[in-house]
Amino acid sequence: MKITGYTSLTTVHDWGRPVGDVNGIVDAGVTEVPILLLHTDGGLTGVGLGAHTDIARVFPAIEGEDPRAVTALYDRMLARVFKTGHAGATFGTIGAVDIALWDLKAKMADEPLWRTLGACDRFVPGYASGLDIALTDDELVTLYERYADHGFASAKLKGGRDPETDIARLRAVGDVLRRNTPRPALMLDANESWNRKQAVRYVSEVEAQVPLTWIEEPVRRWDAEGNAVVGRAVRASVATGENLVGLEQYGPLLDAHAVDVVQAGMIWGITHFLRVSAIAHARDLPVSPVSYNGNPVAHAAAAVPNHLTTEVQDLAHPVGLTVDQTFSDGGIVLGDAPGLGITVDVELIGTLDTSDGWRIPAGPHVRPARAGLRLTPEG
Known part of the structure; x- marks a missing residue:
């Protein structure tokens, strides 16, 4: 063929x-x-x-x-x-x-691909991650109640503007997830918005009231020394790597002992994830893929020995895609359909009027001019 x-x-x-x-x-x-x-x-x-x-x-x-x-x-x-x-x-x-x-x-x-890759278990542990910074407190609770209904006991919130706000929101989500575990795992994602000392002060303030499992991308992705500084100063693990491309970009972080949870973006592919997992495993570090539509890399996550947890950003799938997987017991249950188990309705998709979403000029893939330069919290 x-x-x-x-x-x-x-x-x-x-x-x-x-x-x-x-x-x-x-x-x-x-x-x-x-x-x-x-x-x-x-x-x-x-x-x-x-x-x-x-x-x-x-x-x-x-x-x-x-x-x-x-x-x-x-x-x-x-x-x-x-x-x-x-x-x-x-x-x-x-x-x-x-x-x-x-x-x-x-x-x-x-x-199914998880079989081809050598996995013996179709279940992939996951954590809830709603890209939720714009939600009101009530909307936030409603969203994570839906995750809790599917057994999720860990969650990652978007934050980084105001520690008091993040503390309150982390507590609210923790209260929701306690229906599934007495000690939910709570993570905070700053998306590279701080400098080193800002990160230490901010995380220390949050940790004084809420136990964090990890802080994600506290400083710039390539700042090995900065990530190491943060990691030594706080109790939470440092998670980073989703925006790194090529194994050579992970080298400085690993050599500086600057990352505790090695991440890889699903958009970079399955081979990339497998190779990142291997170099992390050589350092006795866990690996965690960052989510994307259809969760294709979940098949590979099922097959690596050091997989920790996979990000789940939504419980639904894009228009015109049927995905042979379900969400249960706090993770992804992969199906038996051949390959990724993704069916594409080409005719339906052809009728759609697609407009810019992630690509809009205001972001969130556009770095703000004052990122890392804020002296006071932002509401």
Whole structure:
């Protein structure tokens, strides 16, 4: 079987609430979801998810090849764009292709991807993460009650503007999750919005009243010394890595003992996650994938020995995607459908009017001018 072509689609995900973080908010709560379909001469189609703006440059590296050679093709894609391969847009494209290749490999074996990757258990432990900074206190509680209904006992809140506000919200979510455990795991994500000393002061104030399991991205992603400073000064673990592209970017953090929970973004692909997991495992560190629509990397999380927990950002899926997984007992239960278990309704998606969501000028993927430079809390 050979790869013959591709189709690029865009659907939307309706969150039913505003979503975002300290850097910005999508008020409409509707975001675009890019889909990449890889076609073969054997009639099978691989489904990849995530932005793939560089697909025209990357596709020649895999055209005409057998999709079962996934890891070799991953390295071939990197080699083809080696001067820009470890940059965001190009690396994201490679990730979307990689997901589609793994989907094809498992479909050719007529088994779910978690089986192909060697997992023996279809259950993937997870934590609730509602991208919730824009919600009122009542809306926040209502959202996490839905997560609690599915057995979740841990949660990550977006914060970083005002410690008193974050303390109150963490307590409220903790109260909700106590129906499932006497000691919920609570995490706070600052999305790189502080400098080193700000991070230490802020986290110390929160920890004085709420036990934090981890603080996520307290300082810039590449600041190995800064993350190490924060990690030594607070009780919480430091989690970071979702925005790192290429294994070489993890090296300084690992060498400086600056990360306690090694993260990898799902949008960078399954091969990337497997390799990040391996280098983390060599340091006796846990790994945790950051969520994306359809949770494709959950299949790989089920197969690595040092998986800690997978982020679950929503309990629904994008328009036109049917995903063979359920949420139960505080995690993701993967199904038996071949490959990723994702079915794409191409006709339905073709009728959609997709508009900018994540790409709006106000963020949250645009860093504010005063990030890391605020002297007083923001409401």
